[in-house]
Amino acid sequence: MTVYLYRLCYNYLAVLGALRGIVSRILIKHNLSRSLYGDVPLSIEFMFEKDVDLKKLSNYKIGGKADYFASVGATEELIEVIKEAKEKNLDIFILGGGTNVLIGDDGFRGLVIKPNFLSLTNDGDELKVGAGVTIKDLLNFCIDNSLSGLEWAGGLPGTVGGAIFGNAGAFGGEMKDNVAKVVSVNVDEGEPKVLERNNEECKFGYRDSVFKKLAQTGKREIITEIEFDLELGEKREIETKIQEKIDYRQAKQPLEYPNIGSMFKNVKWDTLPEEVQARFLEKKKNDPFPVLPVAVLIDAAGLKGSKEGGAQVSEKHPNFIVNVDSASSADVKALVDKVQNKIKAEFGVELDREVIFL
Ligand SMILES: Cc1cc2nc3c(=O)[nH]c(=O)nc-3n(C[C@H](O)[C@H](O)[C@H](O)COP(=O)(O)OP(=O)(O)OC[C@H]3O[C@@H](n4cnc5c(N)ncnc54)[C@H](O)[C@@H]3O)c2cc1C
16 A cells, blocks of 8 residues: 555656646747746746755755755756756756755755656666666666666665766675666756767766766766666565665664765775774775775774764764754764864874765
């Protein structure tokens, strides 16, 4: 019954998103987007919500308001939204499931675009997935259709687009392992248009992709669709493997508090000072190359349970900074600084952040 209701709501939202897209496309096509409201483009009035509370869209439950927000589920609509934002000189931020971003207390002065592409089609051995589909829905689809290859992602929160952007990975698997093609639309350079890349062209690396690299050089693209290469498997086996990962996460991660996953990247083993290597030799891990888990260093520095305002270094998993009591972005940043400074002072190791600060 719960599953039925969930699917009903999901389909309803997808239809609503599609209808909104159709109406805005008609307005744009017939040039009505500017005529009805004088100076104010109707497309902005219609597609851009104003003063949207980003806290509600953040897994951390932290963050202020965005001046404008647009949830976009069709390519043509996305292109128009980007053009409109550029014409209005609005800064753009792309928000997926908000599971890897710390949103500032002041919010965002500009337009937040949420890629809400929700299609999921299985044509022969080609699985095409909209970037806004959650990993959870993708995995449920894989179970229903006996598709194997993504079992490692059991319990990974967020959207497929966000996972491609950062080449998310866990339990020895990474998004890159099963990606055949990624479709995107360019934001910053030239007229927005549809681009396609094969796996090699996506330049996947450890928590890295061409999309992340481009974003770092001010040439962002919005991922809209991903094509996966999966194999037919045994339904029960696929479901069991996914459930094992979910159970592991429930047991090891502080999912009872709002969080954005691991705050810092694990430290590459060969970059560690010799005395640190000697002290923590038995904690060395291959994931996906030799690393020392940051949680080991944070624990050894006595930082478990350490607090700044409503933010706390988790007792359960010290690489998670959890929101235990209405934490602000400033609280989290203060705690991040504290951890980085102590680890540097005690072990001579610089910790790199894994999450994005907006
Ligand atoms: C409890 C928990 C456990 C986690 N475990 C793991 C783990 O095991 N492995 C791992 O790798 N990560 C993990 N994460 C981090 C996070 O879930 C992943 O990085 C996830 O893939 C981010 O997806 P998102 O949709 O939430 O992206 P967001 O957090 O919304 O965005 C992340 C970045 O991606 C960009 N982005 C999002 N969507 C798009 C798009 N369509 N096109 C272009 N850019 C886009 C955003 O601009 C932003 O820069 C965990 C997080 C939590 C909360």
